[in-house]
Amino acid sequence: MPDYLSPGVFVEEIDAGPRPIAGVSTSTAGMAGVTVRGPATGKPQLVTNFLEYQRTFGGFLPEPGAAVRDAWAGNAAEGGRWWLFPLAVKGFFDNGGERLYVKRVVSRNATPASGRLGHGLVSPVVADAASGATAVQLGHLLGFTGEGQQVGLFRGDDDQPIGTATVTGYDFTTRRVELDPPLTAAVRSARGDYVQVGARSGDATLEFTAVSPGAWGSGVQVRIQPVVGAALPVLPDPAEGALFVTRLTADADADSPTVQVAEAAGLEPGEVWVRIGPGRFRAQAGQPSDGKVTLTFADGTTHHAWRTGLGVQRVRRANPAAGPALRIGGASRLYPGAVVQFDDGRHLSVRHVEAVHDDVVTFDGTAPDLFETDRVALVEARIDTRFTDPGGTTATETFGNVRLTGDPSAVAAALARSQLVTVTALPGLSPDPANFPVPATGSWLGLAGGDDAPGSLSVADFVGVDGGSGARTGIVALEDIDEVSVCAVPGVWAGTVESALITHCETLKDRFAVLDPQDGLDIEGIQAFREPFDTKDAALYYPWLVTTDPSTGQDVQVPPSGHIAGIYARVDTERGVHKAPANVVIRGIKLTDGLAADITKRHQDLLNPRGINALRFFPGLGQRVWGARTLSSDSSWKYVNVRRLFLFLEESIDKGTRWVVFEPNDEALWALVRQTVSNFLTTVWRSGALAGTTAAEAFFVACDRTTMTDDDLANGRLVCVIGVAPVFPAEFVIFRIQQKARETQLA
Structure with missing residues (x-):
């Protein structure tokens, strides 16, 4: 019983009356x-x-x-x-x-379908382009190096080459590449056409296996692609100075070596980088004169003709010392071993993260010359699976932000919820997007080798x-x-x-x-x-x-x-x-x-x-x-x-009276058990499941000294005897019909 050790008001909860028994499901x-x-x-x-x-x-x-x-x-x-x-x-x-x-x-002899990926660099075509087109939109540009790179274009249905070309320009955000020479044949997204860089290697990187054995697994296909897990802003070096925004005070001819801008706060004499229109230029700022400053561009700078009033603003460098560290906004999204891709506007380069401290990230090599308007792309993986059954129904799954670095079991953990495949990382696995897991041909890996083994x-x-x-x-x-x-x-x-x-x-x-x-x-x-x-x-x-x-x-x-x-x-x-x-x-x-x-x-x-x-x-x-x-x-x-009625009663009473176990085995408990079971059977009787015009005719519940001996009590047994009268089906419906003699009625 509770302890009362100091004066006060105590509120206690106590059980009163029998506990209800809920009927179990029988359907x-x-x-x-x-x-x-x-x-x-x-x-x-x-x-x-x-x-x-x-x-x-x-x-x-x-x-x-x-x-x-x-x-x-x-x-x-x-x-x-x-x-x-x-x-x-x-x-x-x-x-x-x-x-x-x-x-x-x-x-027991059934086997699951499986397949292995090698490595290479493949990017699917995501928008149709006609023959003679000079640009193609791709699924990603991760692993590409930018201008001057040689690529091959292939059909997706039979993996036959369409042609080769050189990348003359690109837009990393829209994933659009400019090609020279133009396409010699049309490319089709629905056909599964793709761009391939270099050759593919057969070194195994990932092994996919159907989640269960059987020939069905031969209808499973898997594709893994590099994706941008996060696009993080580059922060300027603290020594870069203040921002300024100004404008051209005079027209400038195309490729002119100098331009004249209005004097502005923060525009100091010395080397600066400025953005004029869409371009970024290195210039030397002179001394202000009459509220104007002359900017002299570096030798070889080319540009369009500009009009008076065009905006000019400073862009600060992130890595003026050309070292391995950069300040990156949202650096907490990065982790040791993470792969990132830089874009300087003309070339793409890949680095691996070695350490992250606050917003300073250290890489495994010199970071490229970047500016505060640039973004760093965190490279992770997306795994797509699809299955088409013989009836034509297609099931698809997508698992994003999969890390291919660190513990190889992380890849398997990422696909733990898959209803189609399991995956095992092999020694050839690399997080480098230029050596991503790819099949021997095409973009999708089809699993094979599944067998139901019906003969065994x-x-x-x-x-x-x-x-x-x-x-x-x-x-x-x-x-x-x-x-x-x-x-x-x-x-x-x-x-x-x-x-x-x-x-x-x-x-x-x-x-x-x-x-x-x-x-x-x-x-x-x-x-x-x-x-x-x-x-x-x-x-x-x-x-x-x-x-x-x-x-x-x-x-x-x-x-x-x-x-x-x-x-x-x-x-x-x-x-x-x-x-x-x-x-x-x-x-x-x-x-x-x-x-x-x-x-x-x-x-x-x-x-x-x-x-x-x-x-x-x-x-x-x-x-x-x-x-x-x-x-x-x-x-x-x-x-x-x-028989099923008794199974229902037995299971319901069994589950509904488990609270009785380890209770004090005395008259108070017996009374509760009797009332609990009686209440339940009364409900069953009222539903029409038991015979009898009264509850007493339909069932009885005995739990007292007549059902238990001292030996039962000493051995911890509570014995409750229940009798029920089930309703039997009217299997034989008999109507007895007899002739009735006509009776004469006297007036």
Whole structure:
């Protein structure tokens, strides 16, 4: 109890009354199956609609080669048609399912696609230019050296050369280069045309690997480009003096060696750099005379003709001593090892940062002659990935400001969120933009070598192994998701797999399995298939369904488990888990001939007593689920809704009473437990899930000395006995009709 050691007012919070129990969800499904792509490791992934499934796991699977198809489809004991899994998922959502956890099953011999980049300098063309054009706009100019540089132009579709040219001028901001001679053929951005400087090297720099195994990875492409991570202003050297702004006081002819400007504060005799129009010029300032100053340009200076009144302003140098250090605004954006590119207006040069102290940055070589109007470009990387699935859907990713310096693992960390690739830095990696990672040809690297290895896929891959939380595979991985209440392995009728699925449900005691029979079975065949099973935690449905495969437009038979799991979810949401998931229209199949076999009443007279739920067609009512029985020989558990109701009650009470653990085990606690459980069951009864006209008829809760012995108390056991009366479905509706003799009435 709390301590009261000094006078005062004390406010305490105490628990009063029972704690509410919230009913758990019963409409969340879990499935394991083969998909086009998607994570093969980790926990099952939640998808809430079929579009989300396609984004994560791909579209529909093609039928495998004849050898693999026949080995699985022709095996009555340990076979299946696992390539129908995406159609079963679609059936789940078509029938009202809203939450599905999917665990991808892959062959143990499956391999991911991969590819390596060499290094070189490539820049994509980003705007079309016609034949004869003298300028081209590029994706970047990082790594270029400026005027006088030789470049090659190439087509992006077949990597054939378009021509070579010399850079005669450039604009770093707009990424536009002037070329001589003019283009001999048009360049096209949409075609992927690009400019290449020098030759490419095969020395490996980065290795990209698809995030999961399978042939899907051969559709992944990767591109890495240098980008400007930051454009930082150069600060003037403190010894450069004050700024001044003045104007021309007289016209100046083109290339005249002197100009006359108005006297201004800060304009002192001596060497100065000035900006006149767009140009920057070095000049010697003379002594003022009559409010005017003569500026004498350095020998060889050329310029346009200027008019009186044109503005003249001083530009201060940043590196007058020609040393390795510069003052840079925003220097905190730089870091040791960072690569920067300088632009002096005619040439581009690259340096590496050695140290940063306040706004002073030291480089690995002499900094070029720069001015306060210049900018320093921080060179980093941008990695683009793209994937186009067979259906034409394209997924793209962009990762910017990736550092290629320092710890090589930083590149992998930058792509940790990628849904398409992982990356490994190799010894040849360089942050120098002139030696950036590039493929052997073109701008994009296409991954190759991915293999699903369907020939080695086995039932063991569907069963899975328990490697611990997050490292489980197959059916076993569904254990990682506590919310799952219905599970299936659509299209797989292998005895080993279905036995593992049943064991999974019976062990966890909070979920129910929907099994698929082999396709093409007749009435005798389905009865023989059902014989090995005796479980209250699974149900079997017959026959298979017929739907249209959207990827081919052809009719195809699909396993019923996906559609049935969706119906379970729909009925749970609309009516409750106590309602039998039967007499419900099956959606997502052909409106006519949507069932692979025609089941009549005489057929069902044989199937129903054996716990085989029939899917039937009724004129005017459509194609419906016409059975709600489990595979149990125990008549107490023969109905699906009764078994799932108890799973719901048990799981809800288990989660809602965990607060009881380690509480003092006495009468006060027992009373709280009784009231807590009674309140919950009263709510369940009022929803129509329990039989009885009163709550006392519907359930009882006992938790007192009659349910516990002294030995139980001494061993820390609290025993609560609960009895409920479930509502059984009206499976057989009987109307007894008899003849009634006419009675004569006397007046």
